[in-house]
Amino acid sequence: MQDFHVVIIGAGLGGLCLAQGLKRAGISFDVYERDAAPDSRLQGYRIRIDAEGQRALAACIPQELFALFRATASLNASSGRFVTPQLLPIEGRTPASWDMGEDDDIGDLSVNRQTFREILLAGIEENVHFGHELKSYRCFEDGSVSVSLEGLPLVSCDLLVGADGVNSRVRRQLAPYAEPRDTGSICIYGKMELPLAEGCDLLSDGTTVVFADGCTAIFDLMHFDDDFSTLASRFAPGCNLTPMSDYLYWALIGPRQRLGLEKYDHVQDLPVLLTNAMRGWHPGIRQVISRSNPTDVAALPIRSGRPDALWSFGAVTLLGDAIHAMSPAGGLGANTTLEDARVLAEILSDARSQARSANIAMLDYEADMRDRASRAIDASERGAAMLFENLA
Numbered sequence: 001m002q003d004f005h006v007v008i009i010g011a012g013l014g015g016l017c018l019a020q021g022l023k024r025a026g027i028s029f030d031v032y033e034r035d036a037a038p039d040s041r042l043q044g045y046r047i048r049i050d051a052e053g054q055r056a057l058a059a060c061i062p063q064e065l066f067a068l069f070r071a072t073a074s075l076n077a078s079s080g081r082f083v084t085p086q087l088l089p090i091e092g093r094t095p096a097s098w099d100m101g102e103d104d105d106i107g108d109l110s111v112n113r114q115t116f117r118e119i120l121l122a123g124i125e126e127n128v129h130f131g132h133e134l135k136s137y138r139c140f141e142d143g144s145v146s147v148s149l150e151g152l153p154l155v156s157c158d159l160l161v162g163a164d165g166v167n168s169r170v171r172r173q174l175a176p177y178a179e180p181r182d183t184g185s186i187c188i189y190g191k192m193e194l195p196l197a198e199g200c201d202l203l204s205d206g207t208t209v210v211f212a213d214g215c216t217a218i219f220d221l222m223h224f225d226d227d228f229s230t231l232a233s234r235f236a237p238g239c240n241l242t243p244m245s246d247y248l249y250w251a252l253i254g255p256r257q258r259l260g261l262e263k264y265d266h267v268q269d270l271p272v273l274l275t276n277a278m279r280g281w282h283p284g285i286r287q288v289i290s291r292s293n294p295t296d297v298a299a300l301p302i303r304s305g306r307p308d309a310l311w312s313f314g315a316v317t318l319l320g321d322a323i324h325a326m327s328p329a330g331g332l333g334a335n336t337t338l339e340d341a342r343v344l345a346e347i348l349s350d351a352r353s354q355a356r357s358a359n360i361a362m363l364d365y366e367a368d369m370r371d372r373a374s375r376a377i378d379a380s381e382r383g384a385a386m387l388f389e390n391l392a
């Protein structure tokens with residue numbers, strides 16, 4: 001048995017899932033997160049976790065937390081309809097990676113992102129340190145890594161994992177040439193509290209995907225089975241979940257120019273700007289966007305990572321959006337990230353029990369991740385092309 005200590009940068013979905021997998025394998029770890037607290041910034045709202053993501057999660061987190069994860073998913077997530085901007089039925093434009101639940105025994109689950117993160121944090125709170133941004137790291141000849149973090153003396157470890165998202169500092173130091181490319185598209189997302197105003201209620205049935213000329217809008221009713229404290233006490237007592245009411249999630253995705261958002265720094269104006277880009281759309285859809293509270297709305301440029309980039313052999317690696325950011329059009333970013341976490345935890349667990357070098361074991365993880373992530377990016381780009389097609 002060979003012991004090593006892993007430092008993970010970033011307590012997002014990938015960093016926390018890896019931490020859970022390492023805990024399960026009995027490997028020592030610490031996670032350092034830049035944000036002051038788990039809820040200190042808008043996390044996003046609904047996220048769809050597919051069969052592969054669910055299997056990866058089940059392999060990393062305790063059974064009772066997985067049961068709670070499933071129980072907190074929105075009901076009827078799989079029912080979906082595809083419509084024109086006037087809400088007329090349309091067919092044949094869904095990206096291949098979307099599972100609307102027709103023929104798989106494990107359908108996608110729509111979960112609230114903040115709740116998901118709280119579940120991933122349960123049981124590892126003592127090893128997750130908030131308010132400590134990574135500044136830089138340094139590798140030594142004896143194989144150790146020294147990590148410089150805001151507000152802490154230097155931290156030493158045997159392995160460093162950059163799970164610090166699309167603007168990863170670990171990546172900038174390890175592989176500066178692997179900066180993700182700006183695709184020129186943008187995703188704007190928000191939510192509307194229920195009950196929906198009259199005229200918007202046609203969006204209150206599961207998932208609605210609106211295919212328009214050159215862009216796509218998605219609406220997903222997040223309707224939970226019970227209040228989260230009741231579900232937590234039933235499935236995983238001791239796990240604290242922030243209360244969450246039902247809501248309507250929406251996201252609009254397309255080239256910046258199509259959405260009239262070449263500059264998108266005036267977040268307060270977003271709902272109004274968007275309704276201009278949606279002239280001629282059904283009034284119910286326009287109302288959902290225009291009546292959303294601007295503080296609940298966010299915009300993110302869509303970037304595409306470079307998982308094919310190679311970096312020097314050693315004790316530092318990358319996971320999730322830090323190396324393979326991709327368009328949300330495929331619904332694959334988090335799912336690929338959860339599988340990264342599962343594979344890395346499993347490979348490190350084997351290395352530990354076989355007294356094999358963890359650095360060499362990480363090469364196996366990187367080869368697997370590069371292959372999977374490149375395929376996911378291709379699928380996401382195909383999905384984006386399909387969603388941004390002009391209507392014939």
Ligand SMILES: Cc1cc2nc3c(=O)[nH]c(=O)nc-3n(C[C@H](O)[C@H](O)[C@H](O)COP(=O)(O)OP(=O)(O)OC[C@H]3O[C@@H](n4cnc5c(N)ncnc54)[C@H](O)[C@@H]3O)c2cc1C
Pocket residue numbers: 009010011012013014015032033034035044046047048049132133134135163164165166167168169187189251300319320321322328331332333334335336337
């Ligand atoms: C609108 C939208 C909808 C999406 N929907 C889906 C979906 O339905 N299904 C799906 O599979 N994917 C979806 N995705 C993609 C998914 O959100 C990401 O792929 C996933 O969150 C990546 O997880 P991560 O842990 O790699 O990065 P993140 O979740 O970004 O976490 C990175 C963490 O690192 C921290 N950090 C950053 N820098 C530092 C630093 N220097 N020091 C310390 N900490 C740092 C950040 O604060 C953050 O907490 C969507 C994305 C968007 C934008």
